[in-house]
Amino acid sequence: xxxxxxxxxxxxxxxxxxxxxLHNSPQVRKQLLAILxxxxxxxxxxxxxxxxxxxxxxxxxxxxxxxxxNQLTLTIIAAAGAxxxxxxxxxxxxxxPMVNSLDDIRE
Amino acid sequence: MTSATQDIIEVKNLVSHYGxxxxxxxxxxxxxxxxxxxxxxxxxSGKSTLLNHMLALLKPTSGSIKIDQLNILKANRKDLTKLRxxxxxxxxxxxxxxxxxxxxxxxxxxxxxxxxxxxxxxIMTRLKLELMNLAGFENLMPSELSGGMLKRAGLARAVIxxxxxxxxxxxxxxxxxxxxxxxxxxxxxxxxxMNMTIVVVTHELESAFKIADKITVLFxxxxxxxxxxxxxxxxxxxxxxxxxxxxxRNDVVDAELYxxxxxxxxx
Numbered sequence: 217x218x219x220x221x222x223x224x225x226x227x228x229x230x231x232x233x234x235x236x237x238l239h240n241s242p243q244v245r246k247q248l249l250a251i252l253x254x255x256x257x258x259x260x261x262x263x264x265x266x267x268x269x270x271x272x273x274x275x276x277x278x279x280x281x282x283x284x285x286n287q288l289t290l291t292i293i294a295a296a297g298a299x300x301x302x303x304x305x306x307x308x309x310x311x312x313p314m315v316n317s318l319d320d321i322r323e
Numbered sequence: 324m325t326s327a328t329q330d331i332i333e334v335k336n337l338v339s340h341y342g343x344x345x346x347x348x349x350x351x352x353x354x355x356x357x358x359x360x361x362x363x364x365x366x367x368s369g370k371s372t373l374l375n376h377m378l379a380l381l382k383p384t385s386g387s388i389k390i391d392q393l394n395i396l397k398a399n400r401k402d403l404t405k406l407r408x409x410x411x412x413x414x415x416x417x418x419x420x421x422x423x424x425x426x427x428x429x430x431x432x433x434x435x436x437x438x439x440x441x442x443x444x445x446i447m448t449r450l451k452l453e454l455m456n457l458a459g460f461e462n463l464m465p466s467e468l469s470g471g472m473l474k475r476a477g478l479a480r481a482v483i484x485x486x487x488x489x490x491x492x493x494x495x496x497x498x499x500x501x502x503x504x505x506x507x508x509x510x511x512x513x514x515x516x517m518n519m520t521i522v523v524v525t526h527e528l529e530s531a532f533k534i535a536d537k538i539t540v541l542f543x544x545x546x547x548x549x550x551x552x553x554x555x556x557x558x559x560x561x562x563x564x565x566x567x568x569x570x571x572r573n574d575v576v577d578a579e580l581y582x583x584x585x586x587x588x589x590x
Contacts, residue, residue: 238484241443245440245443269485270450270451271437271439271443274446274447277450278442298516298518302517304516305512305513305517306453
């Protein structure tokens with residue numbers, strides 16, 4: 217797994233690439249919480265993500281809850297394939313804001 | 324490189340005995356990555372023994388067993404431990420520790436094998452409880468759960484590490500019909516979303532036909548047939564038809580051997 221972080225409009229955009237698993241999800245957690253603790257809303261781009269395990273999903277749940285409690289947002293972009301199935305398996309598609317592409321994000 | 328069609332389980336010529344009694348007779352058994360394989364057979368056919376061999380819980384008389392390319396009969400402890408972290412096992416009765424809460428039981432492998440933050444571990448545990456329809460049961464003791472709940476809690480623990488390979492012994496036995504169907508659906512979803520390879524030991528025909536990509540039928544320690552659901556249903560083998568149609572075995576009685584067994588206890 218690798219990630220890149222850029223700014224998109226007033227959001228921080230985190231693009232995850234490859235596989236998020238037990239070994240690297242703590243890195244994603246650290247990054248997401250650091251962004252949110254700065255007071256920024258976050259976009260998590262799944263378009264380059266091939267796999268995410270439950271530790272990655274749990275990390276997103278924790279970050280989403282932190283965002284919600286601090287009047288920020290966490291939005292998932294372009295989830296498809298296995299990562300989307302994992303989100304659906306746990307019914308989190310009914311919780312996380314999810315959009316198809318960055319073009320759907322407005323100020 | 325691991326390809327999608329590679330065998331994740333390769334059992335060859337497996338022979339196994341309990342004392343002098345032969346349980347498995349030259350069993351060949353291979354499962355491809357991402358497959359749901361059902362092992363079917365009546366009581367005493369050797370299904371659970373085969374399962375225990377694949378978990379390296381029993382030592383065979385002869386033969387070879389490779390799991391995810393590791394020869395488990397020759398592997399050292401370190402490699403076996405590493406392999407076991409990629410495998411989940413759900414035993415018939417749940418096999419939970421009675422002195423720990425349901426939640427503590429489920430998160431045990433994560434506490435033991437990972438460096439994950441406690442928040443992550445707690446959420447992962449609750450996600451699995453939700454998946455098994457056990458939300459809110461985290462702080463109960465195993466003795467406070469019903470048989471069906473224990474089985475689902477055992478499955479939650481088996482999949483807590485998102486294993487590549489899941490073994491499931493008798494998933495639907497003792498469950499009410501609705502829970503049994505839900506569990507079948509869950510097995511299919513776990514394979515699709517997590518790309519798990521799943522080996523299910525069962526004698527529940529309905530469940531086997533619903534979830535299996537292929538079924539292996541064992542009879543008296545021998546593989547009678549491995550095939551798709553349709554191939555198994557259409558098989559002309561009398562033993563398979565007896566199993567499918569729930570016909571009692573009609574063994575021919577050898578009077579000489581019978582009286583010998585009754586009087587001497589010897590076969």
